[in-house]
């Protein structure tokens with residue numbers, strides 16, 4: 168089966184982390200998110216992956232190259248200007264001749280795609296959407312369904328009171344190629360506001376596959392931290408990683424008086440100074456230098472971060488090569504753009520990028 172990955176969005180809600188890195192490439196446990204996604208597709212017999220790119224497209228192509236990945240062929244298709252979710256797929260229509268998958272490029276899930284495909288075939292569906300139940304559906308596409316999964320209504324980002332359904336569009340679709348005929352060529356067009364509502368109006372069978380796997384949209388700071396925490400905490404059995412108390416990939420140096428309370432992952436070539444405490448769930452990238460008497464908890468540090476002494480990091484995200492001066496405290500949900508030097512405390516929720 169072929170899969171189309173929607174990887175062209177600008178990742179606005181993760182700015183400034185996404186200033187120079189597209190959202191699908193943000194690291195989850197020190198590996199670009201897209202690697203995790205491709206690994207899971209390879210496990211479900213996907214043979215060809217079409218990555219539709221726009222924002223910072225070179226970054227994705229340079230990382231994966233042109234020789235495929237995990238025995239899958241990779242095709243990159245560039246949109247000069249974003250075509251929207253369905254426009255991006257219409258744009259690669261000539262590559263699609265059979266039932267295919269579409270995935271939002273920011274969904275971390277262990278959904279069983281093979282079972283979803285069986286459901287799609289059994290239902291004789293033209294478009295099957297993976298549906299997930301959530302308590303607050305306001306930030307998602309909400310779907311109203313009949314008992315057998317037949318979709319009756321699709322409302323993107325509903326206003327309060329607009330629907331009673333708590334089943335949301337999980338951003339994974341199995342589609343038949345002929346439904347793309349109704350999408351306009353070379354125009355900005357969305358599944359959520361265009362193609363899906365049109366399918367419903369014309370009564371082309373659209374089904375929801377309701378399931379409850381681990382699922383998260385990593386496109387906001389709190390969700391980005393959460394997915395790293397959840398995997399380290401192995402909240403879902405299928406995510407258990409071996410020896411997760413300290414997941415040490417290639418070797419680091421920690422002073423004997425430093426304390427690491429798992430689950431913590433430490434990348435290659437890191438240095439952890441005397442008296443520093445690292446509390447999990449925390450991710451430390453490669454080439455990170457941590458001075459003396461620092462306290463780091465619940466945070467994600469990308470590669471090349473350098474901390475002075477007596478720094479306190481609490482549930483924050485520091486991008487590549489950030490430096491932090493002595494005694495600085497960085498609070499909950501702060502994001503610091505790559506290469507920034509943090510010289511003063513950052514209060515919770517404050518982000519620091521080149522423009523402030």
Ligand code: GDD
Pocket residue numbers: 173174175176177178190219220221246248249250251252255270271272273274306307308309323335336337338359384386
């Ligand atoms: N190629 C391409 N071109 N990709 C795009 C474009 C585009 O013009 N616009 C968005 N994307 C990609 C984004 O990179 C992302 O991977 C995916 O499409 C979805 O875009 P988001 O901006 O993350 O949408 P959302 O999270 O607000 O809502 C979507 O996902 C929800 C689930 O997380 C919708 O599909 C909702 O219905 C859904 O519930």
Ligand code: MG
Pocket residue numbers: 271273384385386
């Ligand atoms: Mg999203």
